[in-house]
Amino acid sequence: MTTPSQLTRAADGPGPARARPAGEPARARRRHDRRARLAGFLWLLPALVLVVGVVHVGIVYNAVISTTDWNGIAPTRNPVGLDNYTAILSDDVFLAALRNTAVYAVAVTVLQLGAGLAVAVLVRTQARGRNLLRVLIFVPVVLSPAIIGTTARYLLDQDGALNGLLRAAGLGDLVRPWLADSSFALATLVVITVWQYTGYSFVIYDAAISQVDPATLEAAQIDGAGNLRMFTSVVLPHLRGAHLVLIVLTAISSLKTFDLVMLTTAGGPGTSTELLTLHIYEQTILRFHAGYGAALSLVLVAIALVFAVLQVRLSRLREV
Amino acid sequence: MRTPHAERRFVAPAAAMVLLCVAACGSGSGDTSGDASDDVRLTMVGWNIAAAEETIAAFEDEHPGVTVEFRPYAYNDYLQALRPALTGNDGPDVFQVQPGGMLTNYEPLAVDLRPHLEESLGAQWQDAYYEAGLEQLAYDDKQAALPGIMSAAGLVYYDQAVLDEAGVEVPTTFDEWETACAAVVATGRQCLAHGAKDAWANIDVFLAVINSDAPGVVYDAIAGDVAWDAPEFVTAATEFVSLFQNGVIAEGAASRAEYPDAFNEFVAGNAAFIALGTWNTAGTMTTEGLALSAEGISGEPSGPFYAAPFPAPQSGNDPTALFGGPDNGWAVSAQSAQPDEAYDLVEFLTHGGGQDVQAELANFPANTEVAISTADVVVPDQVENIEAQQEGLADLVGARQIPYPDLEAALGQALSSIIADPGSIEDALAAVEQVSAGLDR
């Protein structure tokens, strides 16, 4: 049986490198390995079946629909080849949506990761209120888009509480209808999103930091490392995987943002906050172009896939 | 006065509908009322009907052996849920449609109601409904749906208390409106509460503008006979956007929703006007309706409220006539296994007892023989106001909905762009014309 002390020791340092039973013939071991790896596949099968059954089937379905002119309702649909895809290239609203989505996704990802990590560090300092912070940071995550969207509209309106605060602070020049000003609306949506979902990245960073062995930290401290150096040399290197996971999760969920924008700006003013998902909704549901909407969905899938591939590549790299 | 919920006959429709279903579903197993074999069970789906519970109870009284299960959805959910549901074979028997693009696209999934109508109401069945109510729910020669209630826009509702405090009269032109608004804003209120986030609210205001400037030209443009960047449209768009610049509409409207944001401001007395249509009469001019509207605000509702024609942009012109038609329609699914009973339900909703329920609530009936009830008005002189609206419904300048979803979306997009950047009027209208020219009408 493994004892705690053994584990701690193993976790501590380099330890004996991958001991193998001596004398075992290499070929037999390889055969055994292959069989073990095939058996290992059974462990991933349930996850694979679920995801393929639910999502991949949907992707294939959309791919099929995207080559037709289906309106989403009629029993008939005519094949149109790749027309829907070529039409995307000359769709001005799509191009605006693509640009907005890219800006939004990048900004949200960067800010949300930074803020989440900062909070995960702050709750480990001696500051008063850190435990309250731990709780409050998560509360916005659980609130429904209906609440966040409606509150944001009121709070950020011309006569809303934020502008009231600005006026009171003598910053009247900054007062503006934050979500109704086409130069600020997208940035405001980024801020709302980061406000709501920093708790998300916090929880993941929190879990990752909890994996850092306290003994290692203590050793560093005894060596006279300051907090900053301890953070940069012990904690940060451990967080590479967490960054990767969060970049993928945050970027992809930003690509899929819909409710918040629908409830606050509906893509306006003009096309200043039009996102790909809003465009898909409009085309598929409101304008009855299910075929075109499916093509747009596949474009979104393709963009998300880039992140997925990146994550898989980089995470493999990390293990080697 | 707030009415406790015991008196709430006129409950929030969705709540009423859901509660009804709870009752129905809950009693389903326990209620063994004898010969279940004859029972017909109808399913009906929709997003917008007042007093559904009362209506269905009345229908079931009239048709023993038929039970109706109503599933209410929020509009956006309805649009997404209805498509797959109607193509399956256990979908709804009766479904609600909106005139315009929704009718055009869903019409193939609906039964033609003409044979039923001729059999049930006789050869003159068309006389039983407002003409626009039938016309906008027909597709070629097929009567795909029948109107639930009528509604029309082209009005501004105003709060007499706010106007009195500001010392202004109801404006009839944009010039008067601008002056009146300066006085209203000086009292610390908004003038015209408007939710420019919602494309439909902008389109209503735009139609009110152009239907005064050049009555009917917009319908020629919808038909493809006039270009959307013709001079009348440039003028109308300029007048439309002037409301956002001259203090009539407060800054920041682009992130406000018509419901609940603008409407609540209006009901609470924080704004003098709101540009809505007759569907708003029940919620502002009847005691019960107003009590319900006031649930969304803190404190007592303001008022009394009245409606007046939307002011004319150009002095010397008449204000717009009302434009609208059927607020929504009811259709029988082509997949229904009980099309006869389903038709009975649709007829009840649109011509029979269902119309009495709507009239009682101060919704405008689609049946020409049913008069709207004015018994519950907040103040007596609202009666005249409501009767004027009913007359206006018989003399509409055109429809509210544009039957081509692409064109409707393009116009909504253009108006939003113009609000954001008033310098872009010509480009924005050219984009609408491009879509219009490319339509397969």
Next chain:
Amino acid sequence: MFRHQSTTGRVVSQLLVVVLLLVLMLPLLLVVRESLKGEGWRNYVEVVADTPFVRFFLNSLVIAGSTVAVVTAVAMAAAYGMVVLRAAFGRTSQLAIVAGLALPGMALTVPLFVTVQRLGLFDSPIAVILPLSGLAVPFGVLVARNYLTGIPGEIHEAARLDGAGAWQLFARIVVPLARPIMAVIVIFTFLAAWNEYFLPLLFLQEHSAQVVTQIPGYFQSERHIDLPKVFAANLLISLPIVALYLVFQRQVRAGFLAGAIK
């Protein structure tokens, strides 16, 4: 972790905590205030009294609980297979699973509807649990896999030397060590399932089978919104997730070595 801070460090961190608390708290207070407009605390009473609140609450509990169980089990197993057992087709599977994050929900509506209809699953909670699980599994696999990668391989080797089989290794070593990340998976899967609005609406036609996200709808219709009660209802249905977070956060805070020592 940072038990010894310099004075400057202490001041800066304290300042940041105060600012963050304010930024978080002020909008939340506005939300609570909105929920108390009109009839005050009675809003909350009416949310529970005027709706099938308890019924829907239990339905949600069944659906969210089952989804959590499925996702946690399946994701942990997959991550274990990939990282520890170095399963065949690991890389391809990982890509396929992570790709499951990509499709936006509204593009899934129709294909899911067709599938549920073909399988005759309408009105069964399974019609909601399976899609919700499929949608949450990629997240679970992604974080679990990353976490297991962070556990020194020597631990597994040590266990293997002790002669533990794949199953024992999973149950006795990996699961206890992975408790912090399992807590994360539980929290977020529960959150997603509990807050899901559209799938139950679509697939559970029988009204009594509906879930808590339908509650706010009782106070709004096409042209009428009782905003204070909508807010009260939303806050009320959010409470269980916050409670769950508080319970499972302790697992995360305890760190993974706590799992090893237990």
